[in-house]
Amino acid sequence: MEPVIEAVNLVKQFGLFTAVDTVNFAVRPGEVFGFLGPNGAGKTTTMKMIQCASPRTSGSLSVFGMDPGTHSREIKEMIGVVPQETNLDTEFSTYENLIVYSRYFGIPKEIAEERAEKLLDFVQLTEKRDINIEKLSGGMKRRLILARALVNQPKLLILDEPTIGLDPQARHLIWEKLKLLRSQGNTIVLTTHYLEEAERLCDRLVIMNNGTILVEGSPAELVRDHVGSGIVEAEHSPEVVACLLDLEIPYELAGDMVQVVTDNPRMVAQELLSKCDAKRVLTRAATLEDVFLKLTGRVLRE
């Protein structure tokens, strides 16, 4: 099947700064494709190029087989965008926001009204229909933006940090809606720095850092290939470290803990308890977070 989005050696520069540095990826129809990465990795810039809001510097990019540089109108008719920033129209009510937005797509009034009611129901905002959007909570606003992105019944949905700043309840509700949209055959591209979000939602994802793509694969593949199945953690004391060196078990420092990546966590845990006299030992399954931290480092991003 022809990919919905295909980027080959895609580059975006702002003056001397290279925000996206020669990336390659292809999004297949019907999948949820994630861009995971720390702040400033180039995720949003990539989204802006896909949604025809920002011209690329070099390389090739096609969306539905069309070039965003020359066919922006045609592409924008087929996509729905949930931006990172909440940019609802503050002059209007919840319902009016959907109607006014439908007009930008040239959707006839009756159809727009019918869709708006259905979408409000879909994102559970029917009760807030006639309330000015400034009175909505953060989670409600994000849901309304999701509804707004669906007014043109897009074939491709682009979400830039869809659940940023939301409480767990609101986040789960958004996830549920996205899963529903996926089951209806929609192609979804999303960026996130929430690893749990990527792990739960994405069929495939790339991890970006400093404008480049580090790895690509399904969450399970990435964990298996880059970390292994299990992680054992123990407190970071000189005794434990000396003991691990003695046993020739490779370890990593993670804050006040030492971490051992292994396919046999049970054995390592036993060794730590019996031979190293560790006070706190914790075994757990490896997650995408371990992959992420391993690949992008533990340094704080500003």
Add this chain to the structure above:
Amino acid sequence: MIRDLFAVPWLTGNAWTVWQRNLDVFLKTWRVNLVPPFIEPFLYLIALGFGLGGFVGYIGDVPYIDFIAPAIVAVSIMNSAFFECTYGSYVRMYYGKTFDAIIATPVSIEEVIAGELLWGATRSMVYTGLMLPVLILFGVVDLPSSLLLIPFAFLGGLLFACIAMCFTAITPSIDALNYPSFLFITPMLLFSGTFFPITVLPPAVQVIAYTVLPLTHVVSICRGITLTMFSPFMLVNLAWIAIVTTALFFLSVNLMKRRLVV
């Protein structure tokens, strides 16, 4: 470079959806919007027309209050479009992120700006239409010629909308918009043949007024209309407005595109 800035943008009817959005907001808040155009002419006509006019009497053979009535309309045309497309557009662009939201749809950035400009012009026209009954009530404008003020207000409004949008496109912050407001709008209010004939100014200043103060041309046409004194020179005024409006329409769209598409 210069050529790019005056390039003719590709526009479609989508621009009207942006215009419609602003009209919807205007109608939602009609109570606050409709009061000023009624109050403003009252204040000017009473203070300047009756107050100052009592001392001035006539300018040529025109009563002073009749002389300033068209200037009040012209100033309103200027202010409504200029402030709509400076502070109004800036707030929508920068604080509301409204433009960002719209350009994620098939509407292009060029069309967003065109819609804003058309709306600025419409606002001038609406205000003129609301002021006119007050002026008619005072008996200071001729009928039916003064009805021409309404369509003319759209053209005059578009001129000031385009000027305003150029400033909005290059302003570093909302505070910096105070500069054109004080350094451009205020001199125009005073030196464009508004409250005294431009002919009393030194010839050099007159030349400046005709070349760089757009309000001069707008006042000249408004006055010809309300006094039913049409002169061939009004064609020069009209040509000046048409040429400058066209050029600045393209310039403002391209400047805004340069600001917003990176």
